[in-house]
Amino acid sequence: xxxxxxxxxxxxxxxxxxxxxxxxxxxxxxxxxxxxxxxxxxxxxxxxxxxxxxxxxxxxxxxxxxxxxxxxxxxxxxxxxxxxxxxxxxxxxxxxxxxxxxxxxxxxxxxxxxxxxxxxxxxxxxxxxxxxxxxxxxxxxxxxxxxxxxxxxxxxxxxxxxxxxxxxxxxxxxxxxxxxxxxxxxxxxxxxxxxxxxxxxxxxxxxxxxxxxxxxxxxxxxxxxxxxxxxxxxxxxxxxxxxxxxxxxxxxxxxxxxxxxxxxxxxxxxxxxxxxxxxxxxxxxxxxxxxxxxxxxxxxxxxxxxxxxxxxxxxxxxxxxxxxxxxxxxxxxxxxxxxxxxxxxxxxxxxxxxxxxxxxxxxxxxxxxxxxxxxxxxxxxxxxxxxxxxxxxxxxxxxxxxxxxxx
Numbered sequence: 001x002x003x004x005x006x007x008x009x010x011x012x013x014x015x016x017x018x019x020x021x022x023x024x025x026x027x028x029x030x031x032x033x034x035x036x037x038x039x040x041x042x043x044x045x046x047x048x049x050x051x052x053x054x055x056x057x058x059x060x061x062x063x064x065x066x067x068x069x070x071x072x073x074x075x076x077x078x079x080x081x082x083x084x085x086x087x088x089x090x091x092x093x094x095x096x097x098x099x100x101x102x103x104x105x106x107x108x109x110x111x112x113x114x115x116x117x118x119x120x121x122x123x124x125x126x127x128x129x130x131x132x133x134x135x136x137x138x139x140x141x142x143x144x145x146x147x148x149x150x151x152x153x154x155x156x157x158x159x160x161x162x163x164x165x166x167x168x169x170x171x172x173x174x175x176x177x178x179x180x181x182x183x184x185x186x187x188x189x190x191x192x193x194x195x196x197x198x199x200x201x202x203x204x205x206x207x208x209x210x211x212x213x214x215x216x217x218x219x220x221x222x223x224x225x226x227x228x229x230x231x232x233x234x235x236x237x238x239x240x241x242x243x244x245x246x247x248x249x250x251x252x253x254x255x256x257x258x259x260x261x262x263x264x265x266x267x268x269x270x271x272x273x274x275x276x277x278x279x280x281x282x283x284x285x286x287x288x289x290x291x292x293x294x295x296x297x298x299x300x301x302x303x304x305x306x307x308x309x310x311x312x313x314x315x316x317x318x319x320x321x322x323x324x325x326x327x328x329x330x331x332x333x334x335x336x337x338x339x340x341x342x343x344x345x346x347x348x349x350x351x352x353x354x355x356x357x358x359x360x361x362x363x364x365x366x367x368x369x370x371x372x373x374x375x376x377x378x379x380x381x382x383x384x385x386x387x388x389x390x391x392x393x394x395x396x397x398x399x400x401x402x403x404x405x406x407x
Contacts, residue, residue, distance in 0.1 A: 023289055023290065024079070024173050025079070025288070026077060026078065026169070026289070026290075027072055027075060027077040027079065027286070028080075028081050028287075029278045030084060030256070030257025030274075031084070031085040031117070031280075032064065032068070033058055033086075034064075034087050035089075035091065036062075036094045036097050037062050039088075039091055039094065039127070040059065040128075040129040042131070043129035043132070045133065046059070046129035046134075047059060049129075051319075052323075052326065055323045055324070055357070056280055057279055057283075060316075061279060063309065063312065064278065064303070066307075067304075067308050068303070069102075071307055073105070073108055076108070077287070078170075079110070079111045079167075080102075080110055080111070080112045080113070081113050081177070081218060082113070082114045083117070083220055083256060083257040083275065084115050084119075084181065084258065086098055086116070086119075087120055088119065089119055089125040089127065089139075090119055090120050090121060090125075090139040091126045091127075091128075091137050091138070092144070095148050095149075099148050099151075102152060106151055106152075113154065113167060113177055114149050114153070114177075115218065115220060116163055116179060116181050116220070118181050118187055118191070118220065118221075119187070120145065121141065121187060122139055122141060122142075122184065123186075124139075124186055124187070126139040142162070142163065142183065142184070154167040158200060160196040160197075161179070161196055161200045162180075164176075166204050168213075170290070172212065172214060172292065172294070173213055173214045174207075175218070176208075177218050178218065179197070179220075180192060180220065181220050189233045191220060191221030191235075191237065191258075192236065192237050193239075193241065193242055198241060198245075202245055205217075209249045209250060214294045215246075215249070215251045216251075216290070217246065217254050217255070220256065220258050221235060221256060222236070222265070222272050223246070223254050224267045224272035226259060226265045226396075227393070229389065229393065229396070234258055243270055243272075244268075247268045252269065252270060252296065253271055253288070253296055255273050256274050256275070258274070259274045261274060261357050262274070262276030262359025263276075263398050263401045264398050264404055273298060273404065275300070280320060281316040281320045281358065282303065282313065282316070282358050283303040284300045284302055284358070284359065286301070287299050297403075297406075298403060298404040298405075317354070320357070321354065324349060324350050325346055327386070328345070328349045328350070329346065332346070335384060337376075337380060348371055348372075349386070352393070352394070356393045359398070359402050361394075361401070362397060362398075362399070363396075363399050365397075368394055374390075378391065
């Protein structure tokens with residue numbers, strides 16, 4: 001009897017030990033754009049300014065951050081990766097509050113790793129809003145970023161590689177966080193891979209390949225274009241060098257953000273997964289698993305509505321629709337189109353833009369080209385460039401932007 005109990009205990013312990021190596025789970029978030037509420041409290045000017053933007057729910061980023069922490073605690077992945085644009089516009093106070101919240105996950109046994117985006121370091125647009133006015137507020141330097149997020153960075157072995165590092169969540173998995181953002185002396189929108197960072201990156205890739213590890217890299221900007229509409233400033237300027245190196249050494253998965261669009265692009269067997277902005281409805285995060293056979297699966301999921309105040313998701317969706325409507329109405333304003341037709345066109349533009357950004361728009365889905373709104377936009381496309389935009393995103397939608405399986 002004692003021997004049987006011993007054998008059962010051994011088998012259970014062995015299965016637990018094996019499972020730790022059999023599958024690694026990575027939770028992926030991009031573009032949370034956290035903004036400390038103390039930087040805009042009771043400011044009508046702040047709300048008016050972001051309402052003219054791209055649908056980020058910045059004025060509720062504190063609620064979204066709490067929900068993200070709760071979501072990660074419920075899933076309990078091995079790793080949470082945040083691929084840049086951690087803050088609204090690089091405010092030091094926002095960075096400090098975000099880092100403090102992420103400490104909770106580390107204390108619960110979840111490793112957290114971050115890289116900066118174009119909104120995180122040396123930002124001239126770091127502002128504090130008071131009533132109907134604003135003043136500049138302190139941003140952070142690269143060294144201050146490293147100090148604030150010291151618990152969420154791997155070993156940065158060289159000074160000339162930016163905030164880049166590798167970590168090993170499992171013995172057969174390399175995660176390479178590559179900083180391609182350009183923020184000296186001030187932040188720029190574009191991403192760039194210089195020779196020093198490229199040489200370092202290739203060295204890590206070769207090391208991973210020679211040790212038969214799965215290799216997953218992450219940058220803020222994409223390495224493969226996701227659309228002809230979103231190439232300039234959204235793809236690393238010398239991305240072909242990086243993507244071809246990944247392909248040459250057998251890498252299959254690269255993670256990015258920056259676009260705010262949930263999308264997956266493929267080139268020569270390499271997949272660039274652009275995570276939709278967590279700050280934008282439906283507040284998606286990704287779950288990626290790697291098993292001991294190097295099989296990788298990925299799913300993009302919306303934030304659990306139960307973790308948010310009642311009605312939050314409806315408010316968030318309407319916020320995104322309103323920002324789309326603002327842009328569309330200005331396009332329609334001077335066009336000689338009957339009001340009933342304008343109403344149909346506005347509704348169609350809202351629906352299509354929402355589907356595109358959230359990753360729900362599927363390539364060659366006939367439901368979008370059969371609607372009256374589509375025919376009206378095409379009818380007036382000679383005088384409305386927004387109609388050409390809608391047609392373009394229909395032609396460049398992903399086959400499946402929400403899931404992926406790579407053997």
